[in-house]
Amino acid sequence: MLTDQIKQKIIAHSRNQSELEICGLICEDGEIVPCDNIAQNPQEAFEISTDYFEEINALCRVVAIYHSHWQDSQPAILSSTDIANSKASKLPYLLYHTAFGQWDYYDPNDLYPYPLIPNPHSPKTLEYYLGWRFEYNRSDCYTLFRSYYKGMLDIELPDFPRGDIEETTSPDWDMFGSNFESCGFRKLDLGEPLQANDVILMCIVGDRTHHCAILLDPSTGKALHNLGEGRLSEVFMYGGYWVERTRAVIRYSRLEHNSQFPYTNFKALTDV
Numbered sequence: 001m002l003t004d005q006i007k008q009k010i011i012a013h014s015r016n017q018s019e020l021e022i023c024g025l026i027c028e029d030g031e032i033v034p035c036d037n038i039a040q041n042p043q044e045a046f047e048i049s050t051d052y053f054e055e056i057n058a059l060c061r062v063v064a065i066y067h068s069h070w071q072d073s074q075p076a077i078l079s080s081t082d083i084a085n086s087k088a089s090k091l092p093y094l095l096y097h098t099a100f101g102q103w104d105y106y107d108p109n110d111l112y113p114y115p116l117i118p119n120p121h122s123p124k125t126l127e128y129y130l131g132w133r134f135e136y137n138r139s140d141c142y143t144l145f146r147s148y149y150k151g152m153l154d155i156e157l158p159d160f161p162r163g164d165i166e167e168t169t170s171p172d173w174d175m176f177g178s179n180f181e182s183c184g185f186r187k188l189d190l191g192e193p194l195q196a197n198d199v200i201l202m203c204i205v206g207d208r209t210h211h212c213a214i215l216l217d218p219s220t221g222k223a224l225h226n227l228g229e230g231r232l233s234e235v236f237m238y239g240g241y242w243v244e245r246t247r248a249v250i251r252y253s254r255l256e257h258n259s260q261f262p263y264t265n266f267k268a269l270t271d272v
Contacts (some may be wrong), residue, residue: 001117002105004031007031009031010066010096013034014068014070014098019043019070020037020042020043021046021068022037023047024048024066025056025065025066025069026063027062027063028061029060031060032066033056036052036224046067062091063092064092064094065086065089065093066093068097069095069097069099070097070099074097076095077135080136083106084105084161084163087137087161090109091108103116108159111128111151112132113132113135113147113203114132114133114139122152129148131232131235134231134232134233136164136165140165140226141211141226142175142212144226146159160175168188168206169205170208176201177201178182180201180250184254185249185250185252187248196215196216197216197251197252198215198218198249199249199250200246200249200254202242202247203245203247204228209247211245212225212227213236215238221237221238223242224254243244
């Protein structure tokens with residue numbers, strides 16, 4: 001969708017307004033529609049009129065929203081607000097940093113959170129899910145969980161609104177505990193044998209359950225997760241420290257007794 005022609009049009013738009021954040025819409029036919037930035041501080045933020053968006057969308061079907069960063073102090077990546085707005089609108093967001101000549105792109109409808117970084121692997125292979133840079137609400141442990149379940153198992157799980165990463169250690173934050181049953185999961189009983197694709201819910205910092213991992217092979221303890229800032233998604237061995245941090249193991253109803261690995265004596269060792 002992001003063609004060289006679209007990039008050149010956005011670059012040309014940015015040259016006309018070099019010291020504020022430009023913004024606009026990308027239409028299905030590849031045309032761009034520059035928009036007025038109605039934000040109170042257009043040097044550091046952008047906002048597009050809802051009425052104007054609806055007017056353009058009725059004419060050409062909008063398929064993405066773009067804007068720019070222009071200051072050296074601004075990162076060349078979409079902000080957490082951009083990601084949240086992209087998810088809310090269900091539209092991809094595109095960023096062009098005029099000072100660095102760099103692009104960032106996010107599609108909330110895609111399995112992979114960094115479409116501009118090539119991922120040559122099939123979503124049906126484990127390699128597809130390795131090496132994802134951690135970024136809360138864009139590429140975190142729950143993002144990996146959702147993408148793996150959709151790509152590997154064809155199970156669609158809802159996304160949940162998230163704010164800043166600090167919320168995960170708040171005593172009021174309980175995204176996992178409040179939602180797993182309504183999403184079709186049940187909590188395993190203490191000592192119940194584990195199977196592939198069970199999800200391990202853990203508390204790493206603070207008192208709340210705020211981290212998840214996917215068990216790949218119960219016979220070895222091999223599991224997949226995206227741990228946190230400065231880390232990449234990786235395979236790790238579930239045992240020892242990780243078992244101590246476990247609050248619950250949950251299983252999707254459709255996967256009951258449907259493992260590609262045989263049952264073993266590997267047990268859930270902690271109560272919750």
